[in-house]
Amino acid sequence: MSSALIVFASLTGSTEECADFVAEKLEELGIAVDIMDSTQASASDFQNYDLCIVGSYTYGEGEIPDEMLDFYEDLAQEDLTGKIFGVFGSGDSYYEFYCNAVLLFEEQFKKTGATQGSENVKIELMAEDQDIENLHKFAEELVQNLGK
Numbered sequence: 737m738s739s740a741l742i743v744f745a746s747l748t749g750s751t752e753e754c755a756d757f758v759a760e761k762l763e764e765l766g767i768a769v770d771i772m773d774s775t776q777a778s779a780s781d782f783q784n785y786d787l788c789i790v791g792s793y794t795y796g797e798g799e800i801p802d803e804m805l806d807f808y809e810d811l812a813q814e815d816l817t818g819k820i821f822g823v824f825g826s827g828d829s830y831y832e833f834y835c836n837a838v839l840l841f842e843e844q845f846k847k848t849g850a851t852q853g854s855e856n857v858k859i860e861l862m863a864e865d866q867d868i869e870n871l872h873k874f875a876e877e878l879v880q881n882l883g884k
């Protein structure tokens with residue numbers, strides 16, 4: 737059975753809820769899923785999974801949330817060759833750097849040798865129906881790329 741780890745940071749619950757939407761679709765597709773808050777996870781935890789997924793809201797001026805910075809920095813040191821990654825997160829387009837943490841994590845994952853399995857998913861504040869659909873599609877694409 738293939739496995740997925742979703743590591744997330746969420747202040748007001750939106751990104752956490754999105755992690756649940758991704759997880760429910762992955763489980764439906766037969767993937768064993770673990771979800772961890774970024775303060776409990778190490779980047780090296782991804783070594784034990786086939787799908788490596790990060791969900792992060794954006795803070796400051798387009799920045800990675802403080803509580804996720806160590807995880808973010810450590811991620812670039814991991815060799816995740818052969819694994820599939822994907823990134824999603826909530827933001828607010830009121831800010832100049834909308835959902836920038838999602839982009840920063842995509843760039844960080846690219847340093848690990850992992851393959852991007854789906855386009856990023858950006859969610860404006862709380863997920864609405866279209867966002868849930870996008871997150872489900874995201875999960876489906878990640879699974880389609882397993883073993884390729």
Ligand SMILES: Cc1cc2nc3c(=O)[nH]c(=O)nc-3n(C[C@H](O)[C@H](O)[C@H](O)COP(=O)(O)O)c2cc1C
Nearest residue numbers: 746747748749750751793794796798827828834835
């Ligand atoms: C101080 C502060 C700074 C923020 N900066 C950004 C930003 O630069 N870009 C962005 O897209 N959203 C920014 N946001 C908005 C949050 O990312 C947004 O509210 C998001 O929905 C929070 O997700 P969560 O519910 O998972 O915590 C900021 C929010 C706060 C409170």
